[in-house]
Amino acid sequence: MAKQGKTSLKRKAKSRGKVMVILATLSVLVVAAGVVLIRSGVQGPERSKAAGREAYARKETRPTLAPALFVGKAAEAYQVARGIPDVLDHLYCYCQCDKHFGHKSLLSCFADSHGSNCDICMEEALEASRLHAQGANATQIRDHIDRKYAALGHHP
16 A cells, blocks of 8 residues: 555656646746747737837728729829728828828828828829739738838838
8 A cells, every 4th residue: 555655646746747847838938929029029919119110000990082083193092092991001101191180091191182182192002002912911011112112211
């Protein structure tokens, strides 16, 4: 019976040891994941910092104006805003209308008449549409637009 008690204690010790190893491994993984998230700049489900500005959809809630109200390039840009609003809502407008008109994203430019009078707004929307048609997602489109306008000397 004493031998059986020692065997039982050894099994319990082994089980505890295995549990401790598993818990230690999980702890290391959680800490490593936290370090990766911190280094990548992720601060939560909706926000991260990129190039000194917020890089999340700003969620413009106003509807866009009807493309039929405009002609030519402006009508085409307003049609893009109607077609891919979630993409445009992820983009910063490099005419800096956020500072002058309180716009929340490129989509905001097409919720009023501003987009019809601004070549930067129209060009960004049309370029976003071309990239979207080629299969790029909103993040890839935003990165492309940011690089292009930064190279032209425009900054948020």
